[in-house]
Amino acid sequence: MTKISIAPDDRVFVLTGAGISAESGLPTFRASDGLWAGHSIEDVCTPEAWKRNPALVWEFYSGRRSDGAKAEPNPAHVALAELEARLGERFFLCTQNVDDLHERAGSVRLVHMHGELTKARCERECGRPPVEDRKVYKSLDEVGRCACGGRLRPHIVFFGEIPLEMERIQDEIQKATLMVVVGTSGSVYPAANFVHWARQRGARTVYVGPEAPLNASAFTHVVEGKAGEVLPGLFAV
Numbered sequence: 250m251t252k253i254s255i256a257p258d259d260r261v262f263v264l265t266g267a268g269i270s271a272e273s274g275l276p277t278f279r280a281s282d283g284l285w286a287g288h289s290i291e292d293v294c295t296p297e298a299w300k301r302n303p304a305l306v307w308e309f310y311s312g313r314r315s316d317g318a319k320a321e322p323n324p325a326h327v328a329l330a331e332l333e334a335r336l337g338e339r340f341f342l343c344t345q346n347v348d349d350l351h352e353r354a355g356s357v358r359l360v361h362m363h364g365e366l367t368k369a370r371c372e373r374e375c376g377r378p379p380v381e382d383r384k385v386y387k388s389l390d391e392v393g394r395c396a397c398g399g400r401l402r403p404h405i406v407f408f409g410e411i412p413l414e415m416e417r418i419q420d421e422i423q424k425a426t427l428m429v430v431v432g433t434s435g436s437v438y439p440a441a442n443f444v445h446w447a448r449q450r451g452a453r454t455v456y457v458g459p460e461a462p463l464n465a466s467a468f469t470h471v472v473e474g475k476a477g478e479v480l481p482g483l484f485a486v
């Protein structure tokens with residue numbers, strides 16, 4: 250079995266995608282022909298969709314909240330939390346996922362570049378921070394308003410919007426000597442470029458997933474397999 254050695258001076262940057270939560274029962278896009286839980290992205294996951302039909306967008310994300318609350322972290326989430334516990338500040342996790350399975354497994358040094366299902370924020374981008382919101386809405390009338398009067402929208406980066414925390418992410422990639430990418434198809438940008446940025450800095454780059462991603466040629470190792478089966482035995486620290 251492949252082992253990735255982590256030396257005392259290594260700094261590890263991990264990027265995860267929908268594939269890491271697949272074994273927890275949360276579907277990826279790829280698994281369903283580019284649909285997310287039966288919906289096309291254009292209908293539920295774009296600024297235009299929000300303007301056109303906020304009720305449908307909230308209905309969709311309410312469904313994702315219900316599914317997310319029922320799901321449990323799998324051995325892949327746990328393996329990354331355990332790696333963080335050993336490496337401390339030499340570890341950083343960036344997830345494209347909007348579920349909270351990484352934090353529930355114990356990860357702390359992480360950012361959600363595409364937002365979080367368990368939060369909402371003002372649709373007017375008025376500057377107030379996101380608020381905790383785990384409600385499953387049955388109609389738009391139940392959705393609260395911000396102090397400025399704007400309607401609350403899911404704290405999700407819709408397709409076409411700028412991902413969150415990019416400065417911190419770029420800074421961590423600059424410092425990393427090892428990048429590990431798990432369960433992402435390599436088709437959503439800018440995340441699909443992270444491996445190129447890391448390679449330019451001379452880092453080793455490892456991909457873990459059941460099939461090679463679209464950007465496979467940028468990896469120094471591709472470990473084919475399910476995240477929950479590969480990650481628990483992958484690292485030699």
Ligand code: NAD
Pocket residue numbers: 265266267268269270271272275276277278279280285345346347348363431432433434435436437457458459460462474475476477
């Ligand atoms: P994607 O659906 O495009 O690709 C999923 C990838 O996971 C594929 O490459 C597939 O081979 C791989 N995969 C499937 N099962 C796996 C397993 N058991 N172990 C490891 N890998 C596995 O997903 P993406 O590249 O992350 O891009 C999709 C976007 O969709 C992201 O922005 C994300 O926010 C959003 N999304 C999030 C969730 C979630 O939060 N759980 C779920 C679906 C989509």
